[in-house]
Amino acid sequence: MTTLHEELLHRNNFHTSSTRSWEAVSGIGWHDPTPSGLPLAAVRTLSVVIPAHNVGYCLSSVLDALEGQHHRYKFEVIVVDDASTDTTAAIAAVHPIVTTILRIPERAGAATARNLGTALAHGQTILYLDGDMVLPPHVITDIAARATDTTVLVGFRHNLPYDLHQGGRGVLADHPHLAADHRVVWRPPVGRPLLYTGITLDKRLDGRPLDHTRDFLDLGYGRRYVDWDLPRMVVTALVAVPRTAVLDVGGFDPEFGRLGWGMEDTYLGACLIAAGQLIIPLRQAVGFHLDPPDADQQWQRKLASWPDTLARYWDLMRRPAPTGRSQAFTTGMTKLLRLCEVLQ
Numbered sequence: 001m002t003t004l005h006e007e008l009l010h011r012n013n014f015h016t017s018s019t020r021s022w023e024a025v026s027g028i029g030w031h032d033p034t035p036s037g038l039p040l041a042a043v044r045t046l047s048v049v050i051p052a053h054n055v056g057y058c059l060s061s062v063l064d065a066l067e068g069q070h071h072r073y074k075f076e077v078i079v080v081d082d083a084s085t086d087t088t089a090a091i092a093a094v095h096p097i098v099t100t101i102l103r104i105p106e107r108a109g110a111a112t113a114r115n116l117g118t119a120l121a122h123g124q125t126i127l128y129l130d131g132d133m134v135l136p137p138h139v140i141t142d143i144a145a146r147a148t149d150t151t152v153l154v155g156f157r158h159n160l161p162y163d164l165h166q167g168g169r170g171v172l173a174d175h176p177h178l179a180a181d182h183r184v185v186w187r188p189p190v191g192r193p194l195l196y197t198g199i200t201l202d203k204r205l206d207g208r209p210l211d212h213t214r215d216f217l218d219l220g221y222g223r224r225y226v227d228w229d230l231p232r233m234v235v236t237a238l239v240a241v242p243r244t245a246v247l248d249v250g251g252f253d254p255e256f257g258r259l260g261w262g263m264e265d266t267y268l269g270a271c272l273i274a275a276g277q278l279i280i281p282l283r284q285a286v287g288f289h290l291d292p293p294d295a296d297q298q299w300q301r302k303l304a305s306w307p308d309t310l311a312r313y314w315d316l317m318r319r320p321a322p323t324g325r326s327q328a329f330t331t332g333m334t335k336l337l338r339l340c341e342v343l344q
Contacts, residue, residue, distance in 0.1 A: 001320060003319060004317050004320065008274060010221070014278075033136075036141055044147050046126075046127060047123030048066065048127045048140075050117070051080050052080065052113070053107070054085060055131035056090075057293065069138075072141075075144070077098050079098055080101075080116050081102065082113045103342075109258060116337065118333075130236070134168055153239065153241075154235070155286065156183065156286045157288075162291045162295060171290070180286075187205065187207060190203060190204055195227070195306065207225075215281050215283075233281075238285060248323060249268070253312075256313075261302035267313050271321060275323060
């Protein structure tokens, strides 16, 4: 039996030919913001799936930014409200950019919310976007123009504390900075175990994961950059994937949501890599990630559940890579959808 972990040891991430071919056809750089009228942006259909739980403090700004995209072609926006107790569902239900708003009656976690959105989506490409991510106007076109059936396109996030954004309105008067993402500039702690691998550094490191791995090229074949590997670069705050590939691996593992926070996107990344997907960064696709007012308390709760979700991840990595699960995924989501309320 070949495990998922072993399968990753045989997978490269040689995406240079893909990016150079695209540049030759489009006439612009892979990492350049994309003109709204680029014909390549019309080749594939796109769905934005937003899992949302108690993001009423910023969701209007997130949706306004989607409405303000300069993309000339139609794309759908699906918001899956994960049993919010604030105004999240009401905000999504009246916003003109939202195509579908689904409400889960009991808290299920972001993995299940994304699975439901994936089941409802019609686009060939799915952009998973967190409910607190505000995108500059070119990002949808950046993604739509570059998406293929064999690539996962990774964006980045610039975190803003609540006192700096106050709900997010007007934040795009400034530009989010690529270097604000830990996958780009990373200064890990010294003298205590790192979260993912558990290794302990004995001296300071000026980490540059994106640069030092040549846009993730050097993370193929299961290689690591200190505490980072290729699956861990797949962060669903802002990532675009082929819908058929997500269905084939069975979507996100919902158990992560029941256990706590984190690792469901890393596991999906591992599954997609094992299936032959290339993981390619888009340096220009950077959004503002808007912290809630109680960000510190939420972070402590997330960290408390991290050992459980990390253990689940490594357990799954010792099992065979999932494949051929489209039918089972569709059947499971159809049953779950019957329990949900469609608000729009």
